[in-house]
Amino acid sequence: xxxxxxxxxxxxxxxxxxxxxxxxxxxxxxxxxxxxxxxxxxxxxxxxxxxxxxxxxxxxxxxxxxxxxxxxxxxxxxxxxxxxxxxxxxxxxxxxxxxxxxxxxxxxxxxxxxxxxxxxxxxxxxxxxxxxxxxxxxxxxxxxxxxxxxxxxxxxxxxxxxxxxxxxxxxxxxxxxxxxxxxxxxxxxxxxxxxxxxxxxxxxxxxx
Numbered sequence: 001x002x003x004x005x006x007x008x009x010x011x012x013x014x015x016x017x018x019x020x021x022x023x024x025x026x027x028x029x030x031x032x033x034x035x036x037x038x039x040x041x042x043x044x045x046x047x048x049x050x051x052x053x054x055x056x057x058x059x060x061x062x063x064x065x066x067x068x069x070x071x072x073x074x075x076x077x078x079x080x081x082x083x084x085x086x087x088x089x090x091x092x093x094x095x096x097x098x099x100x101x102x103x104x105x106x107x108x109x110x111x112x113x114x115x116x117x118x119x120x121x122x123x124x125x126x127x128x129x130x131x132x133x134x135x136x137x138x139x140x141x142x143x144x145x146x147x148x149x150x151x152x153x154x155x156x157x158x159x160x161x162x163x164x165x166x167x168x169x170x171x172x173x174x175x176x177x178x179x180x181x182x183x184x185x186x187x188x189x190x191x192x193x194x195x196x197x198x199x200x201x202x203x204x205x206x207x208x
Contacts, residue, residue: 069108076100178204
């Protein structure tokens, strides 16, 4: 996480934007990196910069291959970052994000370990319902089940399913999915992601 220091002590940021990668794969990776950094960033200004960086990479990716799952999925992720950076536009941005995820799932449902269905599930179960937003926990549960069907060994898919089950009133099913996610994560090598999945599973199992 970046430390917040006095403006006088912070070096000036370059005014020229850094060059973008040239391949679809690298552009997708750049978007994923921006999203990961944003998840651990508390400074709204920096989150806004990361959202703009991801949007620029997504636009470049779509310009290169508008049908590629990596570009469609990256566009959806970039819209998610824009939502965090500009909450007053959340409803519009989330609706566009869901459209991009639908296209990404049609292009390659297994991209990013069933990422299109998994992220769709999280948007639908966490967003406010109409008229404030596109939230729909029941539809989110269906998307989470698709993700688990496609990639049943991937802990985030099981965590998304657990959250969807909890939101739709199935406490026992949620705990079962949290337990499965924990078992799957424990079998993986130790990484920051794996540790985060274990924490989320443990927190889910501790809820009454």
